[in-house]
Structure formats: C-alpha cells, structure tokens
Amino acid sequence: MNTNTWQYADQEMALHGREVIHTLTAAGHEAYWVGGCVRDELLGRAIHDMDLTTSAEPEQVIALFPHVIPTGIQHGTVTVMQGGHAFEVTTFRTESGYADHRRPTEVAFVKDIREDLMRRDFTMNAIAMAEHGERVDPFGGEADLRAALVRCVGRAEERFEEDGLRMLRCIRFASVFRFRVAFNTWKGMIRRREGLRYIAMERVRVELEKMLAGPDPLRGLEMLGRSGLLGCTKVPVPWEQCEAQALKGIVQLQEELRWGLLLMSCRLTSVVADELLRAWTFSNAVRLRLVHLLEWETELIYSTSVIAGDSVTEESDIINDEALRRSWIRLLIRLGKDTASDWLDLYNTLPASFRGLPPWVEKHVAKTAEMASLWTKQAVVVRIKDLNITGNELVQAMNRPGGPWLGQMMEQLLQAVACGDIPNETETLLQEAKRVMSSE
Ligand SMILES: Nc1ccn([C@@H]2O[C@H](COP(=O)(O)OP(=O)(O)OP(=O)(O)O)[C@@H](O)[C@H]2O)c(=O)n1
Numbered sequence: 001m002n003t004n005t006w007q008y009a010d011q012e013m014a015l016h017g018r019e020v021i022h023t024l025t026a027a028g029h030e031a032y033w034v035g036g037c038v039r040d041e042l043l044g045r046a047i048h049d050m051d052l053t054t055s056a057e058p059e060q061v062i063a064l065f066p067h068v069i070p071t072g073i074q075h076g077t078v079t080v081m082q083g084g085h086a087f088e089v090t091t092f093r094t095e096s097g098y099a100d101h102r103r104p105t106e107v108a109f110v111k112d113i114r115e116d117l118m119r120r121d122f123t124m125n126a127i128a129m130a131e132h133g134e135r136v137d138p139f140g141g142e143a144d145l146r147a148a149l150v151r152c153v154g155r156a157e158e159r160f161e162e163d164g165l166r167m168l169r170c171i172r173f174a175s176v177f178r179f180r181v182a183f184n185t186w187k188g189m190i191r192r193r194e195g196l197r198y199i200a201m202e203r204v205r206v207e208l209e210k211m212l213a214g215p216d217p218l219r220g221l222e223m224l225g226r227s228g229l230l231g232c233t234k235v236p237v238p239w240e241q242c243e244a245q246a247l248k249g250i251v252q253l254q255e256e257l258r259w260g261l262l263l264m265s266c267r268l269t270s271v272v273a274d275e276l277l278r279a280w281t282f283s284n285a286v287r288l289r290l291v292h293l294l295e296w297e298t299e300l301i302y303s304t305s306v307i308a309g310d311s312v313t314e315e316s317d318i319i320n321d322e323a324l325r326r327s328w329i330r331l332l333i334r335l336g337k338d339t340a341s342d343w344l345d346l347y348n349t350l351p352a353s354f355r356g357l358p359p360w361v362e363k364h365v366a367k368t369a370e371m372a373s374l375w376t377k378q379a380v381v382v383r384i385k386d387l388n389i390t391g392n393e394l395v396q397a398m399n400r401p402g403g404p405w406l407g408q409m410m411e412q413l414l415q416a417v418a419c420g421d422i423p424n425e426t427e428t429l430l431q432e433a434k435r436v437m438s439s440e
Pocket residue numbers: 034035036037051119120121122125126163165166169
C-alpha cells in the first residue's frame with residue numbers, strides 16, 4: 001500500500017482523512033488511521049468509515065479543526081468533520097478496570113502508539129497506518145491476516161475479560177472472513193465465555209446480525225455451538241435446537257429472512273419467537289415481519305392438514321382444492337403479500353426432508369408455494385383500501401350510520417373479491433352489500 005492506495009475506500013473520504021492526519025502531524029502530533037479501516041484495506045474489503053488515532057489530546061484536536069463534535073471526550077474521542085465526512089479521532093490511550101466486563105472504568109492518555117494498540121482486541125485490528133502508508137504493526141497483524149487467523153493481542157483471557165463482546169466479534173470475524181481462530185484465543189474464549197452474560201442483548205444481536213449477514217453464516221453457527229457461547233447470553237438464543245439440514249440454503253436468503261429460517265428450523269412457535277425477538281431488541285418492523293412468517297407457516301400447515309384431513313383419508317389423493325384455496329386467501333388477507341413472498345423465498349431453500357410432514361400434506365403445502373408465487377406477481381386484491389368502494393360510499397348507499405357492521409361488511413367484500421367470486425367494481429360491490437344485508 002502506498003500513499004495513494006486506499007483502494008477499497010471512498011476516495012473522497014480517504015482524501016479528507018489524509019487532510020486530518022496531515023493537519024495533526026503538521027502541528028507536531030502523531031496521527032494514524034487505525035482499526036477496521038486498515039484491516040479491511042489489507043483484506044481488500046469495502047471501507048465505510050475511517051477511525052483515526054493521535055497523540056494529541058482532545059482539546060488540542062478541537063483547537064486545530066473548525067468543526068469538531070465532542071462525542072466521547074472523557075474517553076478521548078472527538079468527531080472531526082472534514083469535507084462533509086465524519087472522522088472519529090481518539091487520543092492514544094490505555095484502558096483499565098473493566099469491572100463490568102464491557103467498559104473500562106479508567107482511561108489514561110499515553111504518548112506511544114504501541115501502548116494504544118496493545119489494548120485492542122485482535123492483532124488484525126491493532127495495525128496503525130500513517131499518512132504515507134507506513135504501518136505500525138507490533139503484534140504481527142498483517143502476518144495473521146495473510147495466515148487467515150483471528151488472534152488476540154497479548155493474553156486472550158485478559159482481552160475477553162475486558163469486554164465479553166469480543167468473543168462474539170472473534171466468531172463473527174472468523175465467520176465473515178472465513179478465518180480460523182488461533183488455539184490460545186479459542187482456549188481463552190472457552191474459559192471466559194460466562195462473561196457474555198454481562199453484555200447487553202442489543203450489542204449481542206448486532207454481532208449476530210453481522211455474522212448471519214456474511215457469506216458463511218453456517219461456519220459462525222458451528223463455532224457458536226462448539227464454543228458453548230450461546231448458552232451464556234443474557235437472553236437465550238436457542239440455536240442449538242436448529243435442525244442443521246434445514247439451514248443448508250441459508251446464504252440464498254436476504255439477511256432478515258435468515259433469522260426467520262433459524263427460528264423456523266428450531267421449530268419455535270410464533271408466540272415464543274415473538275417473545276425472543278422482543279428480548280433480542282429487534283425493531284418492531286423486523287419482529288413483525290418474522291412473526292408473520294412463522295404464523296404463515298403454522299397456519300398454512302394447520303389449515304392444509306385440517307381441510308385435507310376433513311375431506312380425505314390419509315394418503316388419498318382427493319382433496320377439496322377449493323376449500324384450500326379459500327383458506328389460503330384468508331391467510332393472504334390477514335398476513336399480507338409480503339409475508340407470502342417471504343415465505344416462498346424461505347420455502348424454496350428448505351430441503352423436503354426437513355419438513356417431516358405426511359406426504360399428503362406436504363404435497364398440498366407445495367401447491368401453496370405455486371399459489372404464493374402467483375399471488376406475489378398478480379394484482380390480487382388483499383387489502384381493504386384496494387377495494388373499489390369506500391366505507392363512506394357504503395354508509396350512504398345503505399342509508400345506515402357507521403358501526404361495527406361496516407368493518408365486517410368491508411371484510412366480507414374483500415374476501416369475495418380476493419377469492420374471485422365477484423369483480424372489484426363499485427356497482428357490483430354495492431349490490432353484493434345489499435344482498436348480504438337483506439339476507440341477514
Ligand atoms: N470490543 C472491541 C471493539 C473494538 N475494539 C477496537 O476498536 C476498533 C474499532 O472498533 P469498531 O469500529 O467497533 O469495529 P471494527 O474493528 O472497525 O470492525 P467492524 O466495523 O466490522 O465492526 C477495532 O478495530 C479494535 O481495534 C476493541 O479492541 N474491542
């Protein structure tokens with residue numbers, strides 16, 4: 001790497017980062033790029049942000065730049081805004097007194113970059129790079145990158161004791177980069193794994209998300225299982241129950257759906273999954289997306305079994321297709337087309353052997369896959385707001401004040417349109433409403 005070779009970073013960001021380093025060094029301080037950005041450049045991975053470290057103390061940094069945000073001044077970190085980019089600039093520091101396994105109670109500024117690098121988690125994250133590309137790499141980080149090895153700086157047990165999250169970072173890096181974990185690092189992790197109990201579930205989830213989103217999540221899952229780390233999280237992550245064969249196609253799935261596959265392969269009900277997703281601090285949007293997916297799966301199998309079971313004896317081929325189609329449409333109305341298409345994506349990755357359903361149910365579930373595929377492409381009306389009639393129009397036409405009847409009527413009309421019994425036309429919808437009313 002030479003001066004102009006931030007090959008994997010946004011060039012403008014790299015240029016402004018260099019300006020910040022230059023300003024600091026011109027004022028007589030030392031300054032380097034450090035951590036993830038240097039590691040990712042050496043690995044040839046895209047870089048999204050650049051952290052800097054300097055011998056200058058926060059007040060000195062503030063004095064040198066017009067736009068500085070004091071983001072974490074007591075820990076030596078300020079954010080320098082340069083050319084529209086934000087750079088976290090942290091004073092060389094040591095940390096001590098990790099009484100809670102996650103945060104240092106004492107931070108001391110130091111003058112030697114090596115001392116700063118010594119407090120960092122892994123050798124590959126403890127490489128600093130100066131303005132013209134010269135590297136400070138006292139722990140052999142580059143050699144470990146070449147050897148595809150995650151190795152702690154110094155004694156692994158100490159690094160993991162300081163911050164329990166580092167154990168998940170270790171597995172995440174090994175999984176995402178397809179690296180091995182150095183023997184002593186692995187041993188230290190096993191010894192310190194109970195420390196994970198102190199880590200907030202939100203931080204744990206973020207690490208698991210990064211791991212799952214990577215190119216080889218099964219590798220990470222295998223390591224999580226083997227290390228026993230999953231048994232040590234604050235909130236249970238019951239992935240040991242996963243049926244491994246169900247996960248084979250996981251990389252084909254979009255990131256959030258990978259969580260859905262995990263939940264499904266653990267055979268969790270939507271109610272239990274809902275509780276877990278809340279405790280794992282997922283946003284409501286993601287949680288509902290996944291819960292709907294599981295509900296879809298359960299309801300689909302349930303309604304198929306019931307209808308198939310009502311109309312046929314086991315293993316018979318005759319089934320009431322129309323009753324099934326109607327029950328699936330009800331499901332589509334309740335859970336939405338997005339759920340149908342999510343479920344379809346997931347279903348397509350599952351090996352038939354996973355499901356363990358009687359073949360006569362399996363066959364009909366497979367048929368819903370075809371249907372779901374059609375529904376997601378066609379303009380099937382499944383939302384009340386897509387009906388060609390409004391509540392107001394109904395109230396006027398019926399000459400009746402609004403009330404619970406109105407919602408029920410709209411639902412009924414939607415069901416009829418979605419099933420293809422009547423067209424979605426205002427006049428027909430009004431007639432149908434009148435017919436229903438008079439027959440009540
Ligand atoms: N628990 C942690 C977290 C971070 N670091 C150090 O702080 C740097 C920056 O951390 P962060 O931005 O959280 O992660 P990155 O290593 O940059 O990697 P990623 O962005 O992929 O999470 C790391 O490289 C590492 O040197 C550490 O020692 N211990």
